Amino acid sequence: MKILVCISNVPDTTTKVKFIDDQKKLDVTGIQWVINPWDELALTRALELKDDASNGVQTVTVAHVGLVSAEPTIRKALAIGADDAIRVNTDPADAYGIAAQLAEVLKTEKYDIILCGIESSDHNGSTVGGMLAEFLDCPSVTCVSSLNIEGGQTVISREIDGGKESLTVPMPFVAVVQKGIAKEPRIAAMRGIMAARTKPIRVYEPQAIENFTEVLNYEMPKPRAACKYVDAENAGQLIDLLQNEARVF
Amino acid sequence: MAVLVYPENWDGKFKKLSFELVSYASKVAEMLGVQAVAVSIGSVDEGELSKLAAYGASRIISIDNGSLKSLDDQAYTSLIAEVAKSVSASVVVLSNNNTGKALAPRLSVKLKAGIASGVSRLPVSTSPFVVYKKVYSGKAFANVEIKTPVKIITLAQNSFEVTESPKPVAIEKSALQPDQNLLRTKVTDVQKQTGKILLTDADIVVSGGRGMRSADNWGPLVEMAGLLGAATACSRPVSDEGWRPHDEHTGQTGKIIAPNLYFAIGISGAIQHLAGISSSKYIVAINTDKDAPIFEAAQYGIVGDASKILPKLVEKLREVKSK
Incomplete structure (x- = not known):
């Protein structure tokens, strides 16, 4: 069994974002780039599954659509424990572009389980996994919070509004995973960092794909009004303000 | 043409x-001068279905x-x-909730339709078709143009007022059948919370x-949450x-939630926490x-220890509720 984990390269979640060129472009000065947090959890789960030999996972591969500048992030995934990597050499214009490029590669490379994070922390699209499944004409399961292999069959738990469902789905499939899929992201050890240097990254040249969407410009959120303080000794006054001034209940 | x-x-x-x-879709339909479908x-009975007409379908x-x-991404998408x-839908509207996240991206590929997810307002313009959406987890917003003839929007929860605009309605039972070969998700068990207000539905969150x-x-x-009819939440x-x-x-x-009122009690407000709550009113x-x-x-604040302040708030709320 082979697992593929799709990863995005995103600014560290503590980044204070700024935009340049008439608010059209992200100012990348000083930005620390990391594996998208949900993708990192997906990778961790894939490696946990591989660790238990009875699951029969042979390899864990990571895939990324992006320029060579993303290679440190790909190497980090290899250092954490992925066996090898795919990179499609293009700066994708939108999520559709990413999914289409990956689908093209997956015409020749075959995987049984494809994991994607629920969203990337930059464009918050929640789209690549579902798109990829539709391109591949295979099932998808979204909001997956646990994934196990039992007797060669995949047992999944997905979050629904107000609860959880347990389900099974035949391979190959795409699982779009969220919080809960793995407890803590795995951290690269020194041995892993050394090993990552020589692990293969297969670079594919992109297909010509038209973009469906375009970001015209970015805006910063409007500053909120200054905080109105209530004295701690007189905390009950807060309830009056919420009821009679903000009128929220 | 229609908005679906x-x-x-x-x-x-x-x-x-x-x-x-439905309120959102019918406003978009109005902007385009078409019907909302x-x-x-x-299984939804006719009485329930007809409720949708009140919001403009x-x-x-x-x-x-x-x-x-139960939801099968592929079969539902088809x-x-x-x-x-x-x-002949020119715009398709879904929620940016669990189900919308499962279906909208598949639909995008199937209909060759550009998608903008987590949209929180009516389109900025319809020609070109530009929508306003959250990016970088609420640290910024983007104006995004969707260039394809068919457009897909997923609407952020609690971002659009429910507005009544009753229309005469036709309810049709469709003869469409799901393709049995596509129904490959087999749900074996469902666990539902009962009696608890859902965090994503709640108007007030403590x-x-x-x-x-x-x-x-x-x-x-x-x-306190009980007295307010609120959902409870916590930081990471x-x-x-x-x-x-x-x-x-x-x-x-x-x-990621957007209630009318959010109480952050003993929460320092790390940027990752704010990203999940910044759309609260x-x-x-x-x-x-x-x-x-x-x-x-925050718009309202109290500097002090939660263990001392919470009992005071509870006491005051009880007093207010008993009136």
Whole structure:
């Protein structure tokens, strides 16, 4: 069994974002780039599954659509424990572009389980996994919070509004995973960092794909009004303000 | 031409989220000068279906089939795509909730339609078609042009007022059948929370952080939530410590919510936490550290210890409620 984990390269979640060129472009000065947090959890789960030999996972591969500048992030995934990597050499214009490029590669490379994070922390699209499944004409399961292999069959738990469902789905499939899929992201050890240097990254040249969407410009959120303080000794006054001034209940 | 909207049902009933979607779709339809058509999947009776008309749907297509009891991404996508084609939809609207996240991207590929997810306002313009959406987890917003003839929008929850605009409506039972070969997701067990207000549905949320100090101190917070009809939530360290369940974690990697009122109690307001709650209409901060970043996001604040302040709030709320 082979697992593929799709990863995005995103600014560290503590980044204070700024935009340049008439608010059209992200100012990348000083930005620390990391594996998208949900993708990192997906990778961790894939490696946990591989660790238990009875699951029969042979390899864990990571895939990324992006320029060579993303290679440190790909190497980090290899250092954490992925066996090898795919990179499609293009700066994708939108999520559709990413999914289409990956689908093209997956015409020749075959995987049984494809994991994607629920969203990337930059464009918050929640789209690549579902798109990829539709391109591949295979099932998808979204909001997956646990994934196990039992007797060669995949047992999944997905979050629904107000609860959880347990389900099974035949391979190959795409699982779009969220919080809960793995407890803590795995951290690269020194041995892993050394090993990552020589692990293969297969670079594919992109297909010509038209973009469906375009970001015209970015805006910063409007500053909120200054905080109105209530004295701690007189905390009950807060309830009056919420009821009679903000009128929220 | 039409705007097609997919209002989901829960055990045959619609909820506020469904009506938000239909209200939004009918306003977009108005902007485009076309009809709003709703497609419902699963067993929903006529009385319930007709509720959608109050929010501006002028045609309701119901696909009711015994094999559509639980969500199958691929099968549901095929059905919605069929309807979209049959009504010549130029815009398809879904929620940016669990179900919308499962279906919208597949539909995008199937209909060759550009998608913008987590949209929180009506389109900025319809020609070109530009929408306004959250990016970088609420740290910024983007104006995004969708360039394809068919457009898909997923609407952020609690971002659009439910507005009544009753229309005469036609309810049609669709003859469409799901492709049995596509129904490959086999649900074996469903566990539902009962009697608990869902975090993503709640108008008021009472949330606690590390400043609550231990799992044993949650009593007054839960009591306050009860008095307010609010859902309870927590920050990441709290769920990581196991003081509260993981499904209560709000923040960038947990639940992203947009209630009318959010109480951040003993939460310092790390940027990742703010990313999950910044769309709240009012934020109340209670924290011992007067320099905590949460006070910059809040409209009302109390500097002080949660264990001393919560009982006072509970007492005052009881007094208010008893009147």
